[in-house]
Amino acid sequence: MANWQWFHRLGSPKWLHGTINRWLPWVLVSALVLLSIGVVWGLAFTPPDYKQGNSFRIIYIHVPTAVVALAGYYAMAIAGAVSIIWRMKVADMALRAIAPVGAAITLLGLFTGAVWGKPTWGAYWVWEDARLTSMLVLFFLYLGIMALHDAFQNRQGGSRAAAIIALVGTVNIPIIYKSVDWWSSLHQSASIKFTEESTIAAEMMYPLMVTIPGVYLLFAAAVMLQMRVQIAHSERHSRWLEKYAINRA
Amino acid sequence: MHPLRKQRLIVVCIIVIGASVAAMLIASALKQNLNLFYDPSSVAAGDAPIGRKIRIGGMVVKDSLERVPDSLTVLFKVTDYHAEVQIEYTGILPDMFAEQEGAIATGQLNGSGIFIAEQVLAKHDENYMPPEVAESLKAKKKINSATIERNSELTNEPILIPFTEGANEQSNYN
Structure with a gap:
């Protein structure tokens, strides 16, 4: 089964540790470069909105963080599925690595949304709004998964429970995405559309096309850092890690 | 695939599908209550x-x-x-x-x-554009809505546009 070799190699903590070390600087640097370009472009070289003026510019942080909060959840749920089906140690580590990063990025999305909501809507937060509430549920799902990991005596039990909750929680993602279309909501519907023309002017969208991959890469870098911690913890008795640590020192 | 893994894969699918169906049923039961406002x-x-x-x-x-x-x-x-x-x-x-x-x-x-x-x-709606674009759109719309108004006078029927379609198209409402 030569085709599955990459998958089995992915299951080796040692190989993964080396790969992360090799990739991390590149991912981190490209994330920072993209984010700097996108933020400066969005703040300084983009025209103001005809209604909102300059306050719309928070879109260049708000939308990427919200997008990555949803995508990150799927990544975590897939890790959960792999950990249940193949009992792969690395998949469980990925689940543990993604949860805190996802929670942080969701919080950032909620916070920037509140900051944006005050000047445009007139309120930081509106309870009962389907989009806002489902996003808050996503935040609690991330937190719950983090808590569940350590709520069991044995590590395996915690991993299993967290993976199941991660899978169950996936139903929330399409609900968040479609909430503004299904129910009447204060939140506006999506401006970037896949099937029809986007309702955001092109010159306002380009910086967004830079900051979205920028936040994706930042997320990846943060997960890689977390992953390295997870590997170090679970392989703390292994010979190769000891050698690595001695070499570093 | 190993039969045991296949079995676990099926369990994973059942969890995801089951949870989705449950969420769908809850959402459709609460449809009205999930709306933020009455129209x-x-x-x-x-x-x-x-x-x-x-x-x-x-x-x-x-x-x-x-x-x-x-x-x-x-x-x-x-x-x-x-x-x-x-x-x-x-x-x-x-x-x-x-x-x-x-x-x-x-x-x-x-x-x-x-x-x-x-x-x-x-x-606010999902339209973002620079002020100049909004100006030129407005100018164009004036011509359009004039034609629409003329047409609606002919048919004598009001033009109904749903609230969520965005604010810009509705300048012909009186």
Whole structure:
């Protein structure tokens, strides 16, 4: 089964540790470069909105963080599925690595949304709004998964429970995405559309096309850092890690 | 695939599908309650409770905004292009609040059908464009809406556009 070799190699903590070390600087640097370009472009070289003026510019942080909060959840749920089906140690580590990063990025999305909501809507937060509430549920799902990991005596039990909750929680993602279309909501519907023309002017969208991959890469870098911690913890008795640590020192 | 793994894969699928179906059933059962606000039509139809705290949302009717002299009280109407609701609010309106824009008011409906709001929020749409583009669009729309108005006079039928379609297309509403 030569085709599955990459998958089995992915299951080796040692190989993964080396790969992360090799990739991390590149991912981190490209994330920072993209984010700097996108933020400066969005703040300084983009025209103001005809209604909102300059306050719309928070879109260049708000939308990427919200997008990555949803995508990150799927990544975590897939890790959960792999950990249940193949009992792969690395998949469980990925689940543990993604949860805190996802929670942080969701919080950032909620916070920037509140900051944006005050000047445009007139309120930081509106309870009962389907989009806002489902996003808050996503935040609690991330937190719950983090808590569940350590709520069991044995590590395996915690991993299993967290993976199941991660899978169950996936139903929330399409609900968040479609909430503004299904129910009447204060939140506006999506401006970037896949099937029809986007309702955001092109010159306002380009910086967004830079900051979205920028936040994706930042997320990846943060997960890689977390992953390295997870590997170090679970392989703390292994010979190769000891050698690595001695070499570093 | 190993039979045991296949079995676990099926379990994973059942969890995801089962949870999705459950969520769908809950969502459809709560459909009405998940809406943030009542629209003016359902208020006109008597679906909205009187004397209980609710939200009403719609487009602010053109030329309906009135300020009561020597107070912070404002009167305006919201519409979903089927019905209108009169709203009374005392306080400072958000910056984005404007006629022919979306607004959501929290408050109570009184016996005479006037909605006494304690909070008014501006709902903005998903259109983002530079001011110059908006200007040129507006100029174009004037020509368009003139033709539409002429046509509607011919057919003698009102043009109904749903509230959520965005504020810009609705300049022909009177």
